[in-house]
Amino acid sequence: MSAVGRLFDPSTTRGKVVIGAVVIGVVAAGYHQFQPAASKRAPDVTVPVSVEKVTRQDVPVTRVGYGTVRAYNSVVLKVRVDGALQKILFKEGQDVTEGEVLAQIDPRPYQAALSQALAKKSQDEAQLAKARNDLRRFTTLNASQFASQQSLENQQTNVAALEATVKSDEAAAENARVQLGYTTITAPVSGRIGLRQADVGNIMRAADQVGLATISTVHPISAIFSLPASELPTLTRAGFAKPMPVYAYTSDDREKLAEGELLTVDSAVDETSGSVKLKATFQNADNRLWPGQSISAHLLVTTEKNALTVPANALQRGPTGLFVYVVDANSKAIVHPVETTETFGASVIVVSADLKEGDMVVTTGQSRLQPGSKVAAHADKGADKGADKGAEGKAPEKSDGKSDAKGGER
16 A cells, blocks of 8 residues: 555544544635635625606596498499489599589480370360369259259269379379489489499499499598497596597507597497497598598597606516506615506506605616615606607507506516
8 A cells, every 4th residue: 555545544543633634624625715705795786777757747548449430421322213324424533512413314214204294194184174164064054953963963073083183193293203303313422432333335223232333421531449348437427428539540559540529339238249339520631531441549538637647667567566666865776566547658647655746766677676776867768758749649559447557577
């Protein structure tokens, strides 16, 4: 055995002493190495964050529903009598006014029928005139007892029958006149005429399902949209007596198209979807709304005056609900639970007993914070931009009236 082996041989007294000394040395070295790190406290870390003030402002309370634009009036231009289409006096896409002549059916057969009805009426009127003269003579002769009472009564009956015949002739002539009038097709309403469905020379029939064209009233124009039936109490509290503004946006909510007002709410809730339909009207002077177009309708129910608001991106969600980090006078982040109601642009209405106007809330950097963390706060660059957008009076992008507002945990 070598000298080193004999030195660490556990069977000898010297080996045991040496091994014990080595073990004690290793333990002491390890303790010496890790003991300062365990006893030393980490220095406080300052977290850079963006902050924005809690403010008070007038906030529109809106409800958003998706729907479809419809013509205020939509009329299919159909013929009411059979005949050859002689003239078309409109251009596709033309704006027409009520009563304007648009097309002509061949009127000659109906003109002939009217002339025949008028001739029959004249014939029966002549017979009636003769019968009345005879009645006067029979009346005189009966008074002198030169004509019997029966002859007088027969003549009276003849006069009455001819009077009825003349009235029937008048009705027939009027019907023929109406049929003749139907050969001239006029616009029943004012609006924009669509694509032509028939050409000159075609035989048109009153029973045809397809008309000449469709006239749609687009000034004003309507929109039908839906809201959950749960919103009815909110609408009722706001009151249907006063006009409620409605803002029409593109279906992706990126661009406002028109401003109008609520016309009516449907009389029943759709049991299948649990929603109720609403109808709004828009003047549509710039033709930005078109029948069949999909829109997002923002109904302004009321306006919360002087409401306490925080930026939507300040909201965080914890195990017990929503909260915000408030920076106190010592530059520490303090947790404040909040409740939210409405969303308006980049702001959210809050209901909280321990949050007040002017408090600075953290808008970015929340993921690195702990309650009581030291922060280095700087103003949020997007705060002024968001405030300007809200001040323009535009309808809010979305508002569902629930507490799950924007700005969840980062």
